[in-house]
Amino acid sequence: xxxxxQTPSHQVTQMGQEVILRCVPISNHLYFYWYRQILxxxxxxxxxxxxxxxxxxxxxFDDQFSVERPDGSNFTLKIxxxxxxxxxxxxxxxxxxxxxxxxxxxxGPGTRLLVL
Amino acid sequence: xxxxxxxxxxxxxxxxxxxxxxxxxxxTAFDYFPWYQQFPGKGPALLIAIRxxxxxxxxxxxxxxxNKSAKQFSLHIMDSQPGxxxxxxxxxxxxxxxxxxxxxxxxxxxxxxx
Numbered sequence: 696x697x698x699x700x701q702t703p704s705h706q707v708t709q710m711g712q713e714v715i716l717r718c719v720p721i722s723n724h725l726y727f728y729w730y731r732q733i734l735x736x737x738x739x740x741x742x743x744x745x746x747x748x749x750x751x752x753x754x755x756f757d758d759q760f761s762v763e764r765p766d767g768s769n770f771t772l773k774i775x776x777x778x779x780x781x782x783x784x785x786x787x788x789x790x791x792x793x794x795x796x797x798x799x800x801x802x803g804p805g806t807r808l809l810v811l
Numbered sequence: 812x813x814x815x816x817x818x819x820x821x822x823x824x825x826x827x828x829x830x831x832x833x834x835x836x837x838x839t840a841f842d843y844f845p846w847y848q849q850f851p852g853k854g855p856a857l858l859i860a861i862r863x864x865x866x867x868x869x870x871x872x873x874x875x876x877x878n879k880s881a882k883q884f885s886l887h888i889m890d891s892q893p894g895x896x897x898x899x900x901x902x903x904x905x906x907x908x909x910x911x912x913x914x915x916x917x918x919x920x921x922x923x924x925x
Contacts, residue, residue: 740912786854802854
């Protein structure tokens with residue numbers, strides 16, 4: 696069964712450093728998302744991406760964040776200058792074209808980011 | 812208005828019992844309500860979902876009940892099993908154009924005891 700994959704599974708970085716989180720969505724999917732989950736809290740939307748541009752972003756997704764689909768298969772989230780509060784599990788998700796008003800988002804296993 | 816409220820925060824059910832998790836929303840534009848199951852260290856996985864044109868959807872031991880007028884929906888797990896022990900998130904989305912973000916509830920940690 697196709698699945699969303701993410702690398703790395705864990706990332707430890709120093710405050711102020713740049714990190715890039717990588718995702719490989721399911722191959723025929725068209726919509727891509729990043730969510731994050733701070734330990735013990737709910738999953739929060741960061742950004743959605745369709746047709747090579749951002750569709751929507753949350754207030755969390757400030758100028759320090761960017762997304763890219765560099766080669767038609769990978770989908771990346773970059774944090775330019777990490778802060779302590781960026782420590783969280785980051786999930787990539789993807790979905791295919793909407794069918795009958797239903798859009799199932801499939802989540803990857805996540806990257807646990809720890810900022811020291 | 813974008814919030815989805817979920818209760819209870821945690822739930823302990825005996826094996827064979829019924830687990831019930833409730834969610835409420837405010838935004839009447841929401842038109843898709845999935846439930847996700849998450850095991851420790853894993854990403855959320857879709858369990859079951861409903862659209863507001865039906866009041867109930869059943870898949871195996873899992874049932875969603877939907878009350879559009881009250882803006883509430885709930886997950887019922889019949890014959891709960893220890894393998895159901897996980898965190899359950901309700902979510903809601905609407906489709907404004909090209910992509911639809913999921914707004915998640917705060918999660919319910921379910922423990923099914925022997």
